[in-house]
Amino acid sequence: MLRQSTPPYPPRLAIIVPVLNEIDGARALTEHLAIWQQRGAEIIVVDGGSDDKSDIVIRERGFHVIRSEQGRAVQMNTGARATTSTHLLFLHADTRLPPQADTLVREHLSSSQAAWGRFDAQIEGHSSLLPVVSRLMSLRSRLTGIATGDQAIFVTRELFEQVGGFPVQPLMEDVEISKRLKLMATPRCLRDKVVTSGRRWDERGSWQTILLMWRLRWAYWRGVPAEQLAFRYR
Template sequence: MPEGATAMMPPEPASSLAIVMPVLNEAAGIEAALRALMPLMARGVRVLVADGGSADDTPARARRFGGVEVIEAPRGRAAQMNAGAQAASGARVLLFLHADTTLPPDADRLIEQALAGGRHVWGRFDVRIAGRPRMLRVVAACMNVRSRWSGIATGDQALFMTRAAFDAIGGFPEQPLMEDIEMSKRLRTLSRPACLRERVITSGRRWESRGVWATIVLMWRLRWAYWRGASPQVLARRYE
């Protein structure tokens, strides 16, 4: 941790947690995603769905769940997450969750323990990728090891952070790709991440639709280009 980081970022209790879920055309899975969060909501966790202009009935389906807050946001995952964080006034801890990712049932307690004491102001979970190809287990294991070694996390790993940390770095950079990588780099200036070994489960649909090896090669090429200074806008076009 950089010298003085603890003084700059006083520890905050994790008793007020808000989950921000950016969505776009997730009607097929939004109800299952929100149903999985109901036990956490029953313990006082807020859930905010930040819709980026879905063409289907994602917002309507989300509003069927009492207590879920649905907000409209500019399209783009980073912009949607920032809008959700802004709407989550009063929350001392923010968790950013993809619609196709499921948290451990005691995620709130795990986050509270991870942030207690002020050594860490942000963190992420290990990940398991659901899907038929056995190679997905290897991909997930490599993601977890790489993240633990580098201090860089991806959105699939359910990033969480104190509100103070989020505000200190100005939120997510509003770029069309690699916003999670850039966010991690900025958060890393405040503290190393708390790397929880408990796993979130994320869908393997991206790997299965494009092919596991093709997706691995594509993502490594994009990360290498980003590290070399390529524009996120250019990389987003390559990704699509």
């Protein structure tokens, strides 16, 4: 009886980061990405047409930057096509991964029972409501199987391609791909936390942002087109 050979190297992880005019956070982003690059991750930064030279700064710091049409879904799909890795992780420019995130993702995606997942989230900002929002976000995601982009969605390339990647729409692309992915596999909801920026809540007001996001999700669930919701969001 032949014994199945063990691959000589673990599956490689690609971290795909869509950016647009991120000059203020470019240094912090590249310092964070350098950690994972040094650990062997394939880093793909996808610029959607920045006019503040953030793409130039990121490239000068030693990262592979490619251009794409503007739009988070389009940019992430473009980045996925540019990688050669078995495992994909989609990271927002203002989100930071927990220690050993690469190991955690490989362990879970290499399991025959898991093909995608996300992390719990910790939102950092000035509002005292953000710890509550963070806990509710993680709980809602665990109960519904729907992940948000702030939670650093990770997935095998095979499953990502099977569902057609992110749907090309201006908002709720994370909700929509989660709906498609969970039809194929149950997500791994990791309790390790990503840390994401609460600037949206700080700038718009916590209660106003909470109410807006719930209204948008409710409207999307009722079938309101993402294009209309994106106009409301702006």
